[in-house]
Structure formats: structure tokens, C-alpha cells
Amino acid sequence: MGKPILEVKNLRVSFKMYAGEVQAVRGVSFTVDKGEVLAIVGESGCGKSVTAQTIMRLIPTPPSYIKEGSSILFDGKHEIAKMTESQMERVRGKDMGMIFQDPMTSLNPTMTVGAQISEGIRKHNQKVSKAEAFKRSAELLTLVGMSNAEERIQQYPHELSGGMRQRVMIALSLACNPKLLIADEPTTALDVTIQAQIIDLLRDIQEKTETSIILITHDLGVVAEMAHKVIVMYAGKVVERGTLDDIFYNPRHPYTWGLLRSVPRLDSDKNNELASIPGTPPDLYAPPVGCAFAARCPYAMKVCKEIDPEHFEVSADHSAACWLNHPDAPEVEMPVGIGRGSHG
């Protein structure tokens, strides 16, 4: 892999609400290298989508605020956290593309597919003529696996199925050959056979174009299929980061254990209870002192409720924010059902 295309450091994002301040993202750091797929996993409300949308600067201020000391360095030169809206417009959609979860609401219903894609092309490159832009749109639709692209560019979104609309979204995000693609739950709204088609397509395009991708999802199966690196988020923080193998075969955070064990596998024994994580995530109006997961963690110690753990390094690429990784912590065995070859 190569140089980092994106370096996020200590990103903190809050929403000022009537009832107080919601600290949605509380000090997130990660890097995405060129040609790499980074997956961000976590449950609703963990801050994964806010992180992604802040990288694109899609959340209006107010109500959201990027806090002092946050840094989002894109392509080694753009400090996104400090950019104005007009500066951002030159980056967004050109060097950075985004695929949203819901293709029904993220396409313009009053414009043909061709007009939407060529609008994107011409916005960032005024020299391209209308006819050329339409030709390029048709090429993009062919690239994303749509047959008779010449006819498709004349169609409106409502004439297309969910899977086809998601293909249009992908074509749209690729229109200006972005360096970074952010895919926020790209397959969640789709049926499983269509999901398989879209993942296949994304992977194919990623390999061909070497675009870096940030993949946001709650589906660990999709992560296993596509990602190189994974970060696990909980209550606005990164609780574990590592390579795909680190996270699936040698996870070091009890929350990651819980996530991995709560997914039923096709080959799992159905007489066993599914491992669930008791309780619910904390309220981010008033995040708890200490580790945010402590209240739900079966291994919680006294220190966990008092001091929020820093990341402990397991290897160069792998770290976990959990006191169990402290040299003085008691030995805890990883629960059954995790690790290489534990099923299959």
C-alpha cells in the first residue's frame, strides 16, 4: 500500500441541541492509505456516519461543530476541518465521492440519470461539452454493469429498481475519478442477491481504479468480504483498530468480541443461545466517565469505570482501547467462537 490519502486526527464532533450538547464523535483518529479499503463498524449511534459525513463536510454548522484540535488531512494538502464551503465544493464530488445508503432518496427524482451524472462531470471540469459528458455518463453506467446504457441515461430514478439505483449512485460517485470513496451502508437497503452483485462491483472497481474506500457498515460479513483494515467504533470513539485478520481472529476488545459473537453463522449450532451484549449504548449527552463500554462489559474492572483507557498497541497495525491489554491486567481468555478456524 502507499502513502496515506486521508489522515484523521483526534476528530471531535458535537451537536448543539435544545437539551444540551451531544458528543457524537469523541476523538477519532485513523488513516486510510492509497488503494486501501477501510471498514468502520459499529452499531447505530456509535458515530460512524457522523465521522464519514464530517470528512465530506456534509453536516451543516449549526447544529454540528467540529471541535478545536480536530484534523482531517486529505491527500497530504487539504485540511478539511478548516475549509470553507466554497473550498470544499471543489473537493467534494471530485477527489472525494460518496455512496449513500438509500438510493431512493439520494438521487434527484426530477432529473434523468444521464443529466445527474453529467452535471457532476461538468461541475468539476467546465471544458467538457454537454454531449461529451453524456457520452462519459453512458460509459460509467456500462462500467457499473448496466446494460443498454444509452437508453438508461434517458431514464428517471423512479424507473429503476433499488439495485439499479445503487449502481447509478456508484457511477455518479466515480464520475470524476475520485481518490477516496466513502460508502455509507451501501448495501443495507438491498436484497441479499442484489447486495452480492453490488459488493462484487465495488470490489471490482476498487481493484481496477485503485481508489481508496471507507466502507461504513454494521454487517461483519460485508467487512470480511471487502476490507483490508477495520476500525470498531463505540459511543463516539474507536475502541479497536487492526487489519482484517487482527479484528476477526485476534480481537482484543470485549466489544469486538460481543459484536463477532452476536452474529449467527449459517454453520452455528442453533441449540446454543446467541451471545448478546446486555444493555444499550450510553447516552452521548453525558458520556460516562471511564470506559464507555464498562457498563455492558462482562470483564469490567474498577479502573474501567474511573479512567478511560488509551489505545494499547498489540502490533504496529493493531491496537485496542481496553484495560485488559495493560501489562498489569488479569489474563482473560477470548470467549469461544472467535479466532481462526473456530467455525467451518
Add this chain to the structure above:
Amino acid sequence: MAEDKILEIKDLQKHFQLSGNRVLKAVDGLNFSINRGETFGLVGESGCGKSTTGRTIIRLYEATGGEVLFNGKDVQKMKGADRNQFHRDMQMVFQDPYASLNPRMTVGKIIAEGIEIHGLYSGKEKKERVNQLLRDVGLSEEHAGRFPHEFSGGQRQRIGIARALAIEPQFIIADEPISALDVSVQAQVVNLFKKLQKERGLTYLFIAHDLAMVKHISDRIGVMYLGKLVEVATSDKLNEKPMHPYTQSLLSAIPIPDPDLQKARKRIILQGEIPSPLNPPSGCPFRTRCPHAMPECAATMPPFKEVEPGHFAACHLL
């Protein structure tokens, strides 16, 4: 094992009449039965008719044709006391825990509504019963005075389950009861379903699109495609030896959360999309996407036959 069929579905049809004389055959000739005390999973992709099937069984829709026999009696012909009893015996848990609870009623009222309608308990007994139900589904008595908006998605689904249980049904239809929930919460709710079944000997019709979860909870599974059942088998059989090409591709399309296994396995990626149920293909509905389609498949619908004991499939290859 002697089979004790609590529910028998015979050639069930539900057609919707649309404008312009078009007919949408959402459910088109289903045959299956559910044994007392088991969980029958019904899976398929959106628009395959699985939810319509559930709703037709419980008479939220009137069937266009066919029979639904519950404890041997035809549900569609039930009247008066029989019908009342049927509505007590069969209850439903809905997909969306945000839309299926009345926001203006307290949780206690929501759960007690069925008890009042059927005149089961009143006064102190009723209150005690509601409290007991709340405890059974993992909530507490204090929750009875609160409103639905004060609860998380998983808790709301527990309330929906308590409501269904309130009138002591024998049979529960759960229509995508966990798809709106986060994974760790899904596991909590699935475990609750299993626990309640063990304690009360309930029978479930569990409708979902997530085959991995359905396999985990079900004894037997039916796979639907475009309004028709294409395969029915025990969940182990279905996983080990799926017979219908659609079931095979459905199983293969689910990504496994294990990178080594996922990279090693060969997947069948179906081409194309589900045809419109308004204009279904002739013969076998799956033939337009089937990797093994033959001329015969366009001509006739393959019969739904018992290929092995207890394992049914509808495919010309078998």
C-alpha cells in the same frame, strides 16, 4: 415423531386487484404446514410475498383462494365465538417497533388492550398480569407507565412481544421482528423468542429476509420466490443440501463474517433482478435468473414435490 399440525395451508392465494384491471399475484398457490411447538421460518427477498402470506394467515387480508386450517378449522369460514377464539390463539409481532405501538398510549395500556377486549382479567389481576408480562420479556414494572417514545428499538420490540403474549396465544406470527434492530440487540430479541417458546410451548411463523438468523431460530424453513414456495426443508437440511437453485444462490450470497472462509468459498452471483410480480415469467418464476434454466422451465411450472422425506422443492432438475 407423530406430526401434530397446528396450521395447514392449502393452495393459499392472495391476489390484489390494481387499477387498469391488473392483478398482482402476491401469493400464488402455497402449500405447507406447521407443527405444534415448532418454529417455521419463511424467507425470501422483498416482494416475494412472505409478509402477505403472514397477513393472510392471520386474516389481516382476506385470501383470494385456498384454505388456512388452524387446529383443523378453516380460518376463513370462522364466525362469532370461533373467530374470537382464533384471534386469541394467533397473534402477531410486527417489523417496525416505531410504527406498531400507539404513541399516545402508555405501555401498560398497550399490553392490557388485548386482555380487556377478550375480557380475561380486570382490576388488580389485570395489572398484575401486565407486570408479569413486562418481567417475562425482560422489562420492569415501572415501564408500564411510560410511553413508547421513551424506549429504544429493542425495548419496543419487547413491548410488542409482551402485547402479543398478553392473551396467551398458541401461535405467533413474527414478521421481520428483528430487522430494524442492531446486531447485538437482535441477538437479545432472538434469545427472548427462544426462551418464551421453551417456557410456553409456542409455535412461531418467523418471517425474515436474513437467512442466517432464520436458520438459527427455525426448525424448518420455507423459501419463497415471486409468490411461490420453491423449497421447504428442515433448517439443517436446507443449509447442508439446498436443492433449489434459488436457495443455493441465496445461501451463497450471504457474506460470512470470517475472512478466510469468505475468500475461500465460491459464490454464485445471480444475474439480473427479481421480475415484477405484475408480469411474472411463464413457467418457473425463477427461470429468468436461474443458471440452469432449460426450455422446459419456460413452458411449465415445476410441481412442488417431496424429493426426500420432509424435503420439498419445485424444480424441473429434481
